[in-house]
Amino acid sequence: MRVGVVGAGPAGVTAAVFLSRYGVEVTIFEKEEVGGLIVNAWRIENLPVFSPCSGEDLAKVLKERLEESRSKLICEEVLSIQGRSVKTVSATYDFDSVIIATGTKPKRIEEFEVNQNVVYEFKRLPRRIKSLAIYGAGDVAFDGALKAKHTGVSEVHIFSRSDRIKAVPRLVRLASHLGVRYHRAEPIQAVEDLGGRVRLFTKAGSYDFDALLICIGRVPNVPAIVKPSREVHVVGDASGSFRQLAIAMGQAVDACMKILQGGWCS
Numbered sequence: 595m596r597v598g599v600v601g602a603g604p605a606g607v608t609a610a611v612f613l614s615r616y617g618v619e620v621t622i623f624e625k626e627e628v629g630g631l632i633v634n635a636w637r638i639e640n641l642p643v644f645s646p647c648s649g650e651d652l653a654k655v656l657k658e659r660l661e662e663s664r665s666k667l668i669c670e671e672v673l674s675i676q677g678r679s680v681k682t683v684s685a686t687y688d689f690d691s692v693i694i695a696t697g698t699k700p701k702r703i704e705e706f707e708v709n710q711n712v713v714y715e716f717k718r719l720p721r722r723i724k725s726l727a728i729y730g731a732g733d734v735a736f737d738g739a740l741k742a743k744h745t746g747v748s749e750v751h752i753f754s755r756s757d758r759i760k761a762v763p764r765l766v767r768l769a770s771h772l773g774v775r776y777h778r779a780e781p782i783q784a785v786e787d788l789g790g791r792v793r794l795f796t797k798a799g800s801y802d803f804d805a806l807l808i809c810i811g812r813v814p815n816v817p818a819i820v821k822p823s824r825e826v827h828v829v830g831d832a833s834g835s836f837r838q839l840a841i842a843m844g845q846a847v848d849a850c851m852k853i854l855q856g857g858w859c860s
C-alpha cells in the first residue's frame with residue numbers, strides 16, 4: 595500500500611512513522627522544514643511522555659524518527675491534491691490514500707507588514723534584536739515573550755486588544771517574573787517603518803522596537819488544494835480542532851488506523 599502524507603509537522607511525521615511500521619510505503623511532502631510549527635516553541639511541558647523540552651529539540655527528534663522510518667521525504671510544496679493524486683511543482687504522484695497534515699497559517703494584519711522585521715513566527719525574527727513587541731494575549735504570545743527573554747532580548751512588550759489574558763497562568767507568571775511588560779487593552783493602531791525597525795502607535799502613544807511578532811491567531815491551512823474524497827484524511831491543526839501536539843498526533847494515528855483497516859473514512 596502507498597500513502598502520501600502532506601506536511602512534515604508533528605501530525606505528518608506521526609503518520610509516516612506509524613504507517614512505516616506496518617510496511618506501508620510512505621512518501622511525505624514538506625515545503626519548509628521537518629518539525630512544523632512546534633520549532634517556534636520556547637518549551638513544551640504538556641506531553642507527559644516527554645521531559646519538558648524546547649520546540650527545536652522536539653523538531654530534531656521528529657526529524658530523527660522520520661529518517662529512521664525510511665519514509666521518502668520530498669522537500670517540495672504540494673500545489674494540489676485531487677483524489678489520490680498529489681501534485682508538486684515538479685511531478686504528480688498517485689497513492690492509495692492521502693493524509694493532509696498542512697497545519698495552519700497566521701491571521702495577518704497586512705497594513706502592519708511595513709518591513710521584514712514584522713513576522714508571524716518566532717523563527718522568522720531577525721537575530722540579535724534587543725527589543726521586541728508582541729501583539730496578542732494567548733499562549734503563543736507569552737511563549738514567544740519567554741523565548742525572546744531567554745535568547746537575550748532585553749526589552750519585551752506584549753500588547754493586547756482585550757483586557758483578558760488567554761494564556762496559561764504559568765506562562766504569564768514567568769513572563770512577569772522576567773520583566774516582560776504587558777499592555778492590557780492597548781491595541782496597536784498603526785505600525786511605521788523606522789529604517790528596518792518599527793514604530794508602533796497605540797492610544798497611549800508611540801513605541802519603537804527592533805521587531806514585531808504578531809500572534810493574534812491562526813486558521814487551518816487547507817488551501818484550495820484539496821478536493822475532499824473518501825481517500826483523503828485531514829489531520830492535526832489543519833483539521834481545525836484544538837491546536838495541541840497530542841491532538842494532532844492522535845488524529846494522525848486515527849487516520850492511519852482507518853487506512854490500515856481499509857475504512858476510507860475522513
Ligand SMILES: Cc1cc2nc3c(=O)[nH]c(=O)nc-3n(C[C@H](O)[C@H](O)[C@H](O)COP(=O)(O)OP(=O)(O)OC[C@H]3O[C@@H](n4cnc5c(N)ncnc54)[C@H](O)[C@@H]3O)c2cc1C
Pocket residue numbers: 600601602603604605606623624625626627628629630631632633634635636637638639640670671672673695696697698734737738815829830831832836837838839840842
Ligand atoms: C509558539 C508555539 C508554541 C506551541 N507550544 C505548544 C505546546 O507547548 N504544546 C502543544 O501541545 N502545542 C503547542 N503548540 C501547537 C503545536 O505546535 C501544533 O499543535 C502542532 O505543531 C500541529 O502539528 P501539525 O503537524 O498539525 O501542523 P504543523 O506543525 O503546522 O505542520 C504542518 C507542516 O506542513 C507543511 N506544509 C503546509 N502546507 C504544505 C504544502 N502545501 N506542501 C508541503 N508542506 C506543507 C508546513 O511547512 C509544516 O511543516 C505551539 C505552537 C506555537 C506556534
